[in-house]
Amino acid sequence: GGSVTGPGGFSVGGATESSQGGRLADPFEDEAALASVAGSRVELRGLDKLTGDVATFEAPVGGDVAFDRLRIEVKACFSRPAARAPESSVFLQIFDTKPEPDAMSFSGWMFASSPALSAMDHPRYDVWVLSCKTS
Numbered sequence: 001g002g003s004v005t006g007p008g009g010f011s012v013g014g015a016t017e018s019s020q021g022g023r024l025a026d027p028f029e030d031e032a033a034l035a036s037v038a039g040s041r042v043e044l045r046g047l048d049k050l051t052g053d054v055a056t057f058e059a060p061v062g063g064d065v066a067f068d069r070l071r072i073e074v075k076a077c078f079s080r081p082a083a084r085a086p087e088s089s090v091f092l093q094i095f096d097t098k099p100e101p102d103a104m105s106f107s108g109w110m111f112a113s114s115p116a117l118s119a120m121d122h123p124r125y126d127v128w129v130l131s132c133k134t135s
Contacts, residue, residue: 039077039132042090046070047126056130070105070125071095077132088112088132094120 038061045056046067059065064073075091094106106120106127115128 037079037081037134039079039088039134041133042074042077042088043130043133044072045128045130048124049126050124058133067127068125069096069098070122070127071097072127079132079134086113088129090129090132092127092129094122094127096122096125 041058041060043056043058044065044067045054047054048068055067057065057067059072059074061074061077064071066072071094073093073095075093077088077090079089080087088111090110090112091108092106092110093104095101096103096105105122105125108118110118110127110129112129112131120127
């Protein structure tokens with residue numbers, strides 16, 4: 001077939017050899033089990049760089065939460081199921097209410113496993129994702 005199996009059993013080309021008589025197994029056979037799960041709440045952590053205060057808080061998907069002078073809107077969150085490497089991905093919009101009521105400080109996806117990949121650039125605050133919860 002069009003698949004090449006490399007060292008350690010990984011495959012290139014979308015199929016892997018099974019131990020059952022050389023039959024090729026489709027790695028996407030159980031696609032539903034590998035699909036991300038939409039969550040209903042997000043656990044976040046915030047840091048006030050001026051005072052050193054750290055807070056852990058939750059926000060509902062579709063709702064918002066305040067962290068000091070920030071207003072954080074949670075638009076979506078997804079978690080990978082147990083069959084895959086753990087990851088929580090959250091789409092946030094963060095507003096600083098002090099300069100003006102709706103000054104956007106951040107809009108985009110944040111990832112729990114890599115907070116620096118898509119970080120909020122704010123002189124006083126840091127906010128990062130801890131997890132996406134389904135219940």
